[in-house]
Every structure is written in C-alpha cells, then in structure tokens.
Amino acid sequence: RSGEMAKLTQLIDNEVFRAYATYTTIVLLKMMLMSLVTAYFRITRKAFVNPEDTASFGKGESAKKYLRTDPDVERARRGHLNDLENIVPFLGIGLLYALSGPELYTALLHFRIFAGARIAHTFAYLIPLPQPGRGLSWAVGYAVTISMAYKVLTTA
Amino acid sequence: RSGEMAKLTQLIDNEVFRAYATYTTIVLLKMMLMSLVTAYFRITRKAFVNPEDTASFGKGESAKKYLRTDPDVERARRGHLNDLENIVPFLGIGLLYALSGPELYTALLHFRIFAGARIAHTFAYLIPLPQPGRGLSWAVGYAVTISMAYKVLTTA
Amino acid sequence: RSGEMAKLTQLIDNEVFRAYATYTTIVLLKMMLMSLVTAYFRITRKAFVNPEDTASFGKGESAKKYLRTDPDVERARRGHLNDLENIVPFLGIGLLYALSGPELYTALLHFRIFAGARIAHTFAYLIPLPQPGRGLSWAVGYAVTISMAYKVLTTA
Numbered sequence: 001r002s003g004e005m006a007k008l009t010q011l012i013d014n015e016v017f018r019a020y021a022t023y024t025t026i027v028l029l030k031m032m033l034m035s036l037v038t039a040y041f042r043i044t045r046k047a048f049v050n051p052e053d054t055a056s057f058g059k060g061e062s063a064k065k066y067l068r069t070d071p072d073v074e075r076a077r078r079g080h081l082n083d084l085e086n087i088v089p090f091l092g093i094g095l096l097y098a099l100s101g102p103e104l105y106t107a108l109l110h111f112r113i114f115a116g117a118r119i120a121h122t123f124a125y126l127i128p129l130p131q132p133g134r135g136l137s138w139a140v141g142y143a144v145t146i147s148m149a150y151k152v153l154t155t156a
Numbered sequence: 157r158s159g160e161m162a163k164l165t166q167l168i169d170n171e172v173f174r175a176y177a178t179y180t181t182i183v184l185l186k187m188m189l190m191s192l193v194t195a196y197f198r199i200t201r202k203a204f205v206n207p208e209d210t211a212s213f214g215k216g217e218s219a220k221k222y223l224r225t226d227p228d229v230e231r232a233r234r235g236h237l238n239d240l241e242n243i244v245p246f247l248g249i250g251l252l253y254a255l256s257g258p259e260l261y262t263a264l265l266h267f268r269i270f271a272g273a274r275i276a277h278t279f280a281y282l283i284p285l286p287q288p289g290r291g292l293s294w295a296v297g298y299a300v301t302i303s304m305a306y307k308v309l310t311t312a
Numbered sequence: 313r314s315g316e317m318a319k320l321t322q323l324i325d326n327e328v329f330r331a332y333a334t335y336t337t338i339v340l341l342k343m344m345l346m347s348l349v350t351a352y353f354r355i356t357r358k359a360f361v362n363p364e365d366t367a368s369f370g371k372g373e374s375a376k377k378y379l380r381t382d383p384d385v386e387r388a389r390r391g392h393l394n395d396l397e398n399i400v401p402f403l404g405i406g407l408l409y410a411l412s413g414p415e416l417y418t419a420l421l422h423f424r425i426f427a428g429a430r431i432a433h434t435f436a437y438l439i440p441l442p443q444p445g446r447g448l449s450w451a452v453g454y455a456v457t458i459s460m461a462y463k464v465l466t467t468a
Contacts, residue, residue: 021252021312025305028245032298035241049234052284078361084240084396085347089340091248092403096333128364142344149337156333177408177468181461184401188454191397205390208440240396247404 020098023111034080097148117141176254179267190236273297332410335423346392409460429453
C-alpha cells in the first residue's frame, strides 16, 4: 500500500501538477466566496426568494414583503454564474493541460493569468467598474483556457 | 500497454482515491436527479419555458398559457443551481485532496459528511424544511470543502 | 524530475485517457462557445442586464431601454445552463470511468455518443427543433453518463 501511495504522491510532487492544484484551489475558493457575498446582500438588503427564509421576520404580509429581488443580490448571483461558466472549463482543461507535459514556466504563466483575470472579473462585476473592465478580464481568462485546450488537443 | 493500464489501475486501487470515486459519483448522480425533479414538476404543473415544449398542448393561446413559472419548478431549479455551486468545488478540491495523501479515515470522514450534507440539503430544499435546516446542511458541505482546500494548499 | 514526468506522461499516453482528454476538451469548448452565442445575441438584439454595459448607448433613459430581456438571449442562456448541468457530471464521472480500466472501444463509444448528443442538443435548442428533438438529445447524454457511473461504482 505505501508503494501505491508513493505513486500518487509523485503526482502531487510534480511541480506543474502542484501549481495546478494551488491555482485551481484558489479560483474554486474565490468562486465559493460568491455564496457568502450573495448571502451578505440577501441579509443586509432583506431580499429573499424562499418563503421559509423570511419566517424570522414574522408571519403573513409582514414577512412576504421580503420575498423580492434586489439589484446587488442579482449582481452577485450573475458574478457567481459567470464563475461557474468559466471556472468549470479551467478545472477540466487545466487538469488535462497539466498532464500534457507543459514547461513549468509556461504552465505557471497560464494558471496565474487565469487566476488574476477571474479575481479582476469579480471586482469589476461587484464594484462595478465601467466597461470594458469586466469584458476584458473575462476575455483574458477565456483566452488562457483556449490556449490550454489547444495544447491538450495537439498532445492527445 | 498492459503495463500502462496497471499504472492507471493503481490509482483506482488506492483506497482513498476509490472512496473519492465512489462519493463523487454519488453526489454527481444526486445532482443529475435534480433534472428529473425539475422535469417532473414542469410536466405535472404544466409550466414550461420553451414554446416548442408546449406544442403538444395545441396551438396558439391554448398552448401559450403553459409558458409560465411555477413555484415548485423554480424551487427545484434553485436546488439544482445550488448543487452546481457546491459540488463543482468538491469535484476539483476533493480530487486534489485525495491525491494529497490524507489518512483513509480522515478522507472518508470528509467525503461522507459532504455527501450526507448535500443529500440533506436537497430534502431541506424540496420539502421544504423550516430554516435553519437548509442553511445548516449547506454550511456543513461548505466547511468540509474548505477543510479539504486547506489540506491541499498546505501540501502543494 | 524527468522520471516523474515520465509517470505523468504515461497517463496521457494511455489510449482511453487520451480519448477522455480529447472529448472532454471538445465538450468544454462547445460549452464555452455558449458565452459567445449569448454575447452575440445581447449585442445584436441590444438586450443587456448590467447598467454599465449600456453606457456606450448614451446616458439616462436612452440607455436604460436596452436593460431588457430578449427571447434569443434567454434561450442561449438556458442552453448554457443545461450544458453546465450535464457536462459537469461528464467531467467528473468520465474521468473516474477512464481510470476504471474500460475497453478502449467501449470508452470511445461512450465519449463519442456523449459529445454528439450535447452538440445535437445545442442545435436543437438554438434553432429550435420541434420536440422531442431536444429532449432526446438530452436523454442520450444523460444515459451515457449513468452508464459510466454504473461502471465506476461497480469497479470502486
């Protein structure tokens, strides 16, 4: 069994794979943060979607008025969905890219630019920054993923 | 070739990885079930979103009235989206965690609590249970993922 | 280090894993294409959701009228979300399936039918084709994923 473990540990000991592990965990944690941002806005703006979530505000009409949409809540939710749409491809294509034997320098460049672009995208969405701030940060992350996909398809 | 296969089989033969494979498949199947729940409510509540889906109910106004939202359909869709938001991080962070060499006992604890929390979350959402039922089940799954992310980042 | 690399390269050199890498990259790129389709419809139909996205159309009421929903934009968004709901399970279950030692022929059959079904689903959604076109293409991809999950659970 310890022989098997050693084999597995080699995977996480590989520098490119370790970089993938680090940056993937960072962008996934950043995506998870969107749940807390949405919850924060729901609570401070008193804007809920499920009747059972407003029960602590009383019964009947007094609670019902909190079943509403709020611009800040909706903005956080759109940022979260955009993360899902872009981080899921990074998760899959990035893993295959890390296993396709890229140079460590090139791999780090891809992972770091992607992580930076997604963090910038979140700030651009939540502040919000004027366009093309959000559009550009989205496009950079998209282009990095396409570049990794190209490497995977030419290797596999 | 059989040598290569042997190498791969070692991965799935590793007990921690096998546990990851089992629980990931279970939570992904549970998430897929949400599609069937949504379809069930759409059909029984006659609440559709695409005009082509109501063509069997006749033409014109008689079919158009089924293009509407329904509370049960929307509730199932919210549960599905919450699964995506939480199971995608588990998929990525859990894989890296399984490769980071945790103790089998600790790994099983993480995977089982996460799977249990997500199943509880679905029941809490669909029944629905009064709060903080749904909130707590969400928080438990979230905390387990953070705990695995911590292990990945300190190992990588 | 080159010894470690050799180990990793064995993974991508394995024919089943290489097939997984190719088809996963294809379906993830197809999913990413939905972002461009949505952006195309937002721009041509002038239907935006963020106030900062309409700033180039002028200020005040003249820009505000472009903050609206459009049937084509919403259709593309629904197709994108359906991709997320179905391609995320393929990403995870497909990886575990590829590592469970299936026959190359059987694995290729699964991957190719899934990719074909999701591409058909996108055409069925965007054209749109009359039902059960979209429903069937969805069900085929769903069934392929269940079949792979069954193999994973009986192996692990």
